[in-house]
Amino acid sequence: MFIPKAVSEKADDIYKALVSADQKYHAFWFEYVFLSWQWWFCVILAVIPWVFWWKFRIKESTNRLLLGAFSIISISMFLDSIGAELGLWDYRYEPIPFLPSFLPWDLSLLPVIFLVLVQIKPNISPVLKAIFYSVISAFIGEPFFEWLGFYKLIRWNHFYSFPIYILIFLIVNSLVTSENFEQLKKK
Incomplete structure (x- = not known):
């Protein structure tokens, strides 16, 4: 074995503690969260914006826009997971x-607002749209979920989120508005 036995045992102990904590959290979730009004509200918020967007989207741009949505989802879930894991x-x-x-x-909410x-x-400047996106996300969305009790700030401030949302919007906007997309060719 390439990993020293003491390191392997320490990693095993930490893993067991994490699994135990996860099991306690899952029991808590099933007892207090699952099927509560808050849970149903979250499920509705995860579905309704996509239904709305699907109905009113620019159909010719669906694939390009979905690429943008997937990019927003990937970036936001990655950053969100890091922030939650760091406490x-x-x-x-x-x-x-x-x-x-x-x-x-x-x-749902971040990608659909972007879309x-x-x-x-x-024709409006992407920078203005990015600022608007960031204001909605950092100063309306986050405080709203905090007020509902869904989101608890521990060592974070909504002002820290503001430039991050601007950057995310501008990066993904440049991706979806790029003229470098090439048509697929049939063989």
Whole structure:
């Protein structure tokens, strides 16, 4: 074995403690969260924005826009998981207890708000849209979920999120508005 026995045993002990904590959290989740009004609210927030977007999307741009949505989802879930794991914030009413991120926010609200902003008024500056996106996300969305008790700031401030949301919007907007997409060729 390449890993020293003492290191392997220490890793095993930490893993067992994590599994035990996860099992306690899952029991808590099934007893207090699952099927509560908060859980149903989260499920609705995870579905309704996508239904709305699907109905009113620019159909010719669906694939490009979904690439943007997937990019927003990937970035936000990655950053959200890191923040939760570092103890910067915590979520209390997750629809699924196996991920350290808030699914209605990361999988639905953030990407759909992005998609709506990209589609409407395409001639408005992406920087202005990014600032608007960031204001909605950092100063309306996050405090709203905090007020509901779904989100608890521990070592974080909404002002820290503001430039991050701007950066995410600008990066993904440049991806979906790029002229470098090439048509697939049939053989």
